[in-house]
Amino acid sequence: MHEFKTGNSIATKLSNWALLERFFIKRHLNLAKELIHGTIHRKPGAAEALIQNIYVILTSRKIKCIKDEKIDLTDTSYQKMLPMVARSTATKAVKNNIRITEIIAEPDTVFNQQKVQTILNRHLQHRYEERLENPKRFDIKPTLGELAVRIFPSINAMENMAKLLKDKRSKISLSSSSSETSKETVPFQEIQVKQATRSDMSADLSGGSVTAVNEK
Helix, strand or coil: CCCCCCCCCHHHHHHHHHHHHHHHHHCCCCCCHHHHHHHHCCCCCHHHHHHHHHHHHHHCCCCCCCCCCCCCCCCHHHHHHCCHHHCCCHHHHHHHHCCHHHHHHCCCHHHHHHHHHHHHHHHHHHHHHHHHHCCCCCCCCCCHHHHCCCCCCCHHHHHHHHHHHHHHHHHHHHHHHHHHHHHHCCCCCCCCCCCCCHHHHHHHHHHHHHHHHHHC
């Protein structure tokens, strides 16, 4: 603990928390990385959840959580309490859920882009849920497919369809098996090739050279 540094900078916090994590590992205390990360960057509810987690591990007791719902280090629960007019836009959602200290601690552009994309996808999902909950507010009209009457097929039609599918599958299996048998029954004729011996080859060569000399 004598290596602890006093200060509020992100470098000091990361150094101090690295010492704490080594201490926890030596004592076999498994703390959630997400809670440590959220505490360092001052995410809402992260410090409270981390203290509860440490207390449960050290005392082996169960306590009543401050928040009954699942730990969420985003502002989703807060946004749901607001009226629709006051809820965040996409730009505001990114600003609320990413701290500047996170970018300083992890300057990787690709990693930060993935985090931003995750926040935007969650924001779009919330907007889609809002439209489903309040279709009149957004003047959403049902499509032709939604207005169409659903008529389920009769039992006889379903049985006939199942029979046709069964017959089609049997024909396909028969055609595949017949093609395989036809490939297996293709006749092959063995051809014997007689190789010339070295004496025959030398005789041919000598005869050819004599003929060439006589022609000259």
